[in-house]
Amino acid sequence: MVPIPFLDLPPLVGASGTLRLPGSKSISNRVLLLAGLADGVTEIHDLLDSDDTKVMLAALAQLGCGIEREGATLRVRGLGGRLAMHEAELFLGNAGTAMRPLAAALAVLSATQGGRFVLRGVPRMHQRPIGDLVNALRQLGCAIDELGQAGYPPLALYGAAGGALATGQAIRVRGDVSSQFLTALLLALPLASTEAAIAIEVEGELISKPYVEITLALLERFGIAVAREGWQRFTIPAASRYRSPVSIHVEGDASSASYFVALGAIAATQAPLRIEGAGSDSIQGDIRFIEAARAMGAEVRSQANALEVRRGAWPLKAITLDCNHIPDAAMTLAVMALYADGPSTLTNIASWRVKETDRLSAMATELRKLGAKVDEGADWIRVTPPTTWKAASLHTYDDHRMAMCGSLAAFGGVPVRIEDPACVAKTFPDYFETLFSLARAEPRQVPVIAIDGPTASGKGTLAAAVAERLGYHLLDSGSLYRVAALAAARAGLLDGDEADAQAIAALAATLPLRFESGHIWLGVEDVTDTLRDEAVGLAASRVSALPAVRQALHGLQLSFRRAPGLVADGRDMGSVVFPDAALKIYLTASAGQRAERRYKQLISKGISANIDALRADLLARDARDTNRPVAPLKPAQDALLLDNSAVTIEQSLAWVLDAWAQRRPFNSLSG
Ligand code: DC
Numbered sequence: 001m002v003p004i005p006f007l008d009l010p011p012l013v014g015a016s017g018t019l020r021l022p023g024s025k026s027i028s029n030r031v032l033l034l035a036g037l038a039d040g041v042t043e044i045h046d047l048l049d050s051d052d053t054k055v056m057l058a059a060l061a062q063l064g065c066g067i068e069r070e071g072a073t074l075r076v077r078g079l080g081g082r083l084a085m086h087e088a089e090l091f092l093g094n095a096g097t098a099m100r101p102l103a104a105a106l107a108v109l110s111a112t113q114g115g116r117f118v119l120r121g122v123p124r125m126h127q128r129p130i131g132d133l134v135n136a137l138r139q140l141g142c143a144i145d146e147l148g149q150a151g152y153p154p155l156a157l158y159g160a161a162g163g164a165l166a167t168g169q170a171i172r173v174r175g176d177v178s179s180q181f182l183t184a185l186l187l188a189l190p191l192a193s194t195e196a197a198i199a200i201e202v203e204g205e206l207i208s209k210p211y212v213e214i215t216l217a218l219l220e221r222f223g224i225a226v227a228r229e230g231w232q233r234f235t236i237p238a239a240s241r242y243r244s245p246v247s248i249h250v251e252g253d254a255s256s257a258s259y260f261v262a263l264g265a266i267a268a269t270q271a272p273l274r275i276e277g278a279g280s281d282s283i284q285g286d287i288r289f290i291e292a293a294r295a296m297g298a299e300v301r302s303q304a305n306a307l308e309v310r311r312g313a314w315p316l317k318a319i320t321l322d323c324n325h326i327p328d329a330a331m332t333l334a335v336m337a338l339y340a341d342g343p344s345t346l347t348n349i350a351s352w353r354v355k356e357t358d359r360l361s362a363m364a365t366e367l368r369k370l371g372a373k374v375d376e377g378a379d380w381i382r383v384t385p386p387t388t389w390k391a392a393s394l395h396t397y398d399d400h401r402m403a404m405c406g407s408l409a410a411f412g413g414v415p416v417r418i419e420d421p422a423c424v425a426k427t428f429p430d431y432f433e434t435l436f437s438l439a440r441a442e443p444r445q446v447p448v449i450a451i452d453g454p455t456a457s458g459k460g461t462l463a464a465a466v467a468e469r470l471g472y473h474l475l476d477s478g479s480l481y482r483v484a485a486l487a488a489a490r491a492g493l494l495d496g497d498e499a500d501a502q503a504i505a506a507l508a509a510t511l512p513l514r515f516e517s518g519h520i521w522l523g524v525e526d527v528t529d530t531l532r533d534e535a536v537g538l539a540a541s542r543v544s545a546l547p548a549v550r551q552a553l554h555g556l557q558l559s560f561r562r563a564p565g566l567v568a569d570g571r572d573m574g575s576v577v578f579p580d581a582a583l584k585i586y587l588t589a590s591a592g593q594r595a596e597r598r599y600k601q602l603i604s605k606g607i608s609a610n611i612d613a614l615r616a617d618l619l620a621r622d623a624r625d626t627n628r629p630v631a632p633l634k635p636a637q638d639a640l641l642l643d644n645s646a647v648t649i650e651q652s653l654a655w656v657l658d659a660w661a662q663r664r665p666f667n668s669l670s671g
Contacts, residue, residue: 004421004468004469005420005469006417007470008418008564009415009563010415010447010565011414011442014440015440016271017437019260019273021275021277022050022427023253024251025052025426026211026214027250028052028053029053030215031250032076033060033101034187035076035248036076037079037105037242039081040077040244041066041077042246043074043075044073044074044076044249044250045248046072046249046252047072048253050425050426050427051426051427052097054093055092055093059090064083064084065079078242081191081241081242083109083115086116087116090117094122094426096180096355099153101180101183103119103144103153103184104133104137104185104188104189107142107144108137108188108189111163115157116157118154119156120154121153124356131151132173136171136181139166140166142165143158167195167196170199171201173200173201175202175204175231176203176204177207178207178354179209179212182202182215183211183215186200186219190224190241190242194238194239196238197235199233199234199235199236200234200236202234206232209325210285210325211285214283216228217283221245223245224242225237251284254284254286254289255289255328255401255427256428258286258289259404259405259407259408259431262298262336263408264311265293265298266316266339267440269311272299274307274308276306277305277306279306280302288325289326289329292329292333293309296317296336297314298311299311299312315339319333320347321333321344321347322347322348323346330352331363332404332408334367335405335406338412342385345380349381350378350379357402359402362397362402364381365395366392366406370386370392371387371389371392386412389413390414392417394406396420396423398423400424400431403431415665417666441563441564443562444580446563447566447582448567449472449567449581449582450578450583450584451569451585452571452575453569454633455618455622456595456597457587459570460476460569462585462644463569464567466660472564473566475560475566475568476570477568477570477573478540478570480513481553482536483513483527484540485539487511488504488543491503505546509552541624542624544571547629547630561578566578571625571631572633574586574635575636583660586640586642587644588645589645591619595615595618598618599611
């Protein structure tokens with residue numbers, strides 16, 4: 001599947017409901033590494049399934065760990081501190097939580113047990129610093145080559161069996177660039193503490209301390225009690241050994257929770273929004289985001305493992321806050337600041353510059369596009385809310401948090417485009433689906449693309465392709481008439497010449513219909529394939545001529561108009577059901593072409609067919625659909641006509657997308 005290039009959000013106006021958070025990225029990757037190094041099998045529940053955990057899992061599998069998945073449970077058979085492979089080249093994408101600890105663990109293991117490992121990532125990973133960690137490991141006597149630029153991945157880690165490490169004196173590591181260097185050492189050095197205790201001394205002010213607390217808490221779950229003197233000195237006791245906790249549960253991601261806390265603060269005006277998976281029991285530092293959200297006016301009720309949030313003050317209250325303790329979630333505050341009653345200033349966030357992208361300059365650039373005034377310094381940002389909001393196309397820099405933050409800008413009354421929305425897969429693959437299950441837009445603000453045309457014109461295929469490319473919902477209105485016809489036929493209502501319109505309409509109004517990932521259910525029966533039968537199509541053409549049936553299905557069709565947008569195909573989408581559709585296409589092809597396409601379709605399904613009979617059938621169907629008095633098949637006045645007799649589906653798709661682009665309020669991809 002081609003990743004969608006952008007996702008357009010209509011102006012959003014409200015939010016309600018309940019969501020379950022995906023597992024914490026920080027906990028997931030630490031637990032995976034510890035389970036991979038420990039003895040025996042660790043059963044991990046609710047692990048995050050995302051890009052960053054995928055690269056960690058793939059690396060562990062390459063190193064010889066046994067990995068089995070069963071539903072939401074993953075079993076990892078660890079190495080027990082012994083290398084199973086002595087050579088490997090590992091690709092770690094853009095996952096700092098995989099690169100840093102694996103570099104430390106493999107440096108220590110190859111120095112003592114012999115081996116050579118190369119660690120690489122995406123180009124951005126090769127711009128994210130690791131020199132301070134490399135220096136610390138070299139003090140221990142580990143051999144490390146920087147294969148590109150000094151101080152950055154890719155790295156080669158190597159050594160000969162029987163090598164000894166210099167554990168006599170404290171290892172010094174800088175704490176003011178990324179706390180992941182200290183975390184990496186803490187996670188890996190128990191491998192080296194077989195003989196004597198090992199001390200680590202932090203140079204400079206340690207940033208992001210809560211992440212180090214997660215590391216210490218998880219080490220304890222794996223049997224390693226690190227002694228700590230303030231935030232300066234950490235000691236790993238002699239003869240430390242990772243012991244599997246047998247079973248461990250990954251709590252929901254508190255950084256991911258921040259987007260929904262913000263959503264509640266901005267838009268939960270009726271009832272609180274409920275966020276399940278993280279609460280007051282959380283060991284993640286970003287849970288303290290709720291204090292900042294409260295300071296901005298959110299009403300947050302915190303339970304052990306859940307949060308309930310609703311709008312309190314509106315506009316939100318501007319804040320000035322040192323965000324060192326919540327570096328990731330603080331990005332969400334920068335977007336909340338758009339809705340505040342004055343300028344908000346976030347300080348002590350220099351680490352933003354060395355994350356997935358330079359988040360300080362990225363945030364400043366993108367918020368300005370929306371009309372905000374943004375000032376930025378080496379380690380701070382000040383956001384003054386827009387006086388006039390502007391529709392903007394937000395660049396996301398392959399940074400999941402830029403994409404998720406950007407989506408929260410859709411409450412300013414203007415549409416917002418999120419470029420490369422799939423980058424949320426780093427930590428929250430279903431982010432947008434979750435957002436749209438909670439957030440509401442005024443139906444008239446939700447864009448509709450109507451694609452009408454005669455039978456076998458290819459509108460179904462085209463509509464599905466357009467919907468997929470735009471990330472919009474899809475309404476195949478013909479399928480509703482088909483289901484109604486199927487149900488009517490089964491109820492014996494189509495037996496005679498005269499159909500009982502009222503009875504069929506009553507049936508149509510109460511169909512137990514469900515649409516689920518491309519499948520259509522009638523009660524407990526999956527009718528997706530049955531609906532495609534020619535006989536059902538003909539029956540649909542009959543029942544669809546009955547005004548009462550059309551009326552009965554009208555409301556159901558309107559209910560498909562939900563954020564972020566809708567592509568609707570049928571006969572009267574542009575002319576009757578969605579007369580205000582932002583783009584209307586009337587798709588045709590010659591009768592000969594259409595008969596041929598239908599013929600090929602049937603033959604490919606192993607159904608025998610006669611092309612002349614098909615042609616006659618579809619002409620008869622056209623005649624009935626066109627000549628009926630209600631909602632006859634005809635182009636809406638403002639529809640664009642596309643005869644696709646001689647063009648491919650890709651060409652038609654490109655044509656529609658081009659027509660759509662011209663109707664959008666965004667000047668260009670870069671806004
Ligand atoms: O598009 P289709 O072949 O699945 O449609 C089946 C019948 O339903 C078609 O012959 C006419 C009717 N229909 C309609 O009247 N209005 C629509 N919007 C869609 C389909």
